[in-house]
Amino acid sequence: MNNDQSPTPKFEVSILFGQNYNTEAHVIVNQGGTSSGKTFAIEQVLFCLACENPKQIITIVGQDIPNLKAGALRDAQKIYSESAVLKTRVKNFNKTDRVFEFYNGSLIEFKSYTDAQDAKSGKRDYLFINEANGISYAIYSELALRTRKRIYIDYNPNNTFWVHEQVLGRPNVQLIISDHRHNPFLDKGTRDKIEAIKNEDEELWKVYARGLTGKISGLVFTNWYVCEQIPGDAQLIATGLDFGFTNDETACLQVYRQNGELWVHELFYQTGLTNTDIARKLKTANVSKQTEIIADSAEPKSIEEFKRLGWYISGAKKGPDSIKNSIDILKRYHINVTRGSVNLRKELERYKWRVDRSGKTINQVVDSYNHLIDALRYVALNKLSASNNNKKIRSRLPFIPRPMGRSVYDELISPLTP
C-alpha cells in the first residue's frame, strides 16, 4: 500500500472540474460543444467523491454499452490508469460488470437501461447521465428518484429535449455551458477541425463548436434504425473503405443485404493508420481476401498497394453527381445499423444538407464528420443499382421526429468565457 493518505487524487484538470466539484446544486447540467472536456471533468469529480467518502455508490449511465465503451468507460479507464493515487484507492475493476471497487467500499458502476422499469432497480448517491439526449426522460426520472446526493448530466445540444423542458430552470439546478476552448488538453488539429465546421454550416458550428442549443434541420438520412446485429442469413455486399490520416479518420464498414434491407456494421474508425495498419485491421476484422472492398478512388496508389497485397479492392465510381446519386440510392432502403457502430450512428445524426444564407436547404451536403458515410456511399455507388426494387421502405416503427425549437436558456445564460 502506498503511504499517500491525501483523500483527493491529484489530476490535471480543466476549469470544468472546479465548476462541477465546487457546487451546491443537486443537478449539474453540462451542456457543451464537442470535446470541451465535460465527460472527463465529471468523471474526475466522481473519482474524487468515491475516494473522499466511504461506501458511495456512483452510477454512470449511457444509452447503451457500445456507447459507454467508446466514451465514458474508456475515459474513466484512462483517468484511472494515469493516476498513481487512484491505483492505491481502487481495489479492483470488474471488466464484466464494469464496476470500479474502492478499498473504502465506494463503487463506480457503468450501466445502461432498457426501459423505465429496468431503471427502478437500485439506489445510489451520485448519478451521471452521459450524453443525455440518447436517454429517455422516463429512464432518467426513475434513476433521479433513486439518487440521494447529486446528479450530473452531459450532452451536445443538437436539439432541445427533456433536459431543456423538464430540468433546466428548476430550483437547485445549475447549467454550465462549455466548448473546446475550455479544454486545454486538446490538440490543435482537433480544435481547427471543430472551428472549420463554420465554413460548412452555421447550425452545426453553434452546437458542436459553441455548445449552444441547436435545431439541426435538413438531415440527409432519416431511414436508418439501430439493430442489435447482422442477421445470420444476410449476404455481404461489400466492405467500404475511406482513407484518412492525420486529422481525418480512416473509416471502414461492411454492408449486407437481407430481406430487401441494408444491414451495416462499422469495423474501424481511427486516425493515424498506415496502409499496413489498415491491412492488419482488415484481417483482425475477418475481412476475406475473396470479398470485395470498395475504397476511396481519390487514393489510387493505396488501392494499388492493397491489390499487390492480394486484396480484392476497387475504387468507387465517383462522378460529378455521385454524392447526390449515392444518397438517392441509399434513401431507397431501410438501413439497419448495428448498435456497435457508434461512430457511424454519430455521423448519421449530424449528416445534413447545407443551407444558403437565407436558411434554405441547398443540394449539397455538409462535408465534415462523414467518413463512414463516405465508405457506405462507395458501396452504394458500385454495388447498389439506382433502380432498386425495394422502393417502398417498410417502416417497422413509426418515425417520431425529435422535438425542435429554440431554447430560452440560450438567451438567458451565456456560455463560460474561455
Ligand SMILES: Nc1ncnc2c1ncn2[C@@H]1O[C@H](COP(=O)(O)OP(=O)(O)O)[C@@H](O)[C@H]1O
Ligand atoms: N483533465 C484532463 N486531462 C487530460 N486530458 C483531458 C482532460 N480533459 C479532457 N481531456 C482530453 O480531451 C478529450 C475530450 O474530452 P471529453 O471529456 O471527452 O469531451 P466532451 O465530453 O466534452 O466531448 C478527452 O478525450 C481527453 O483526451
Ligand SMILES: [Mg+2]
Ligand atoms: Mg463526452
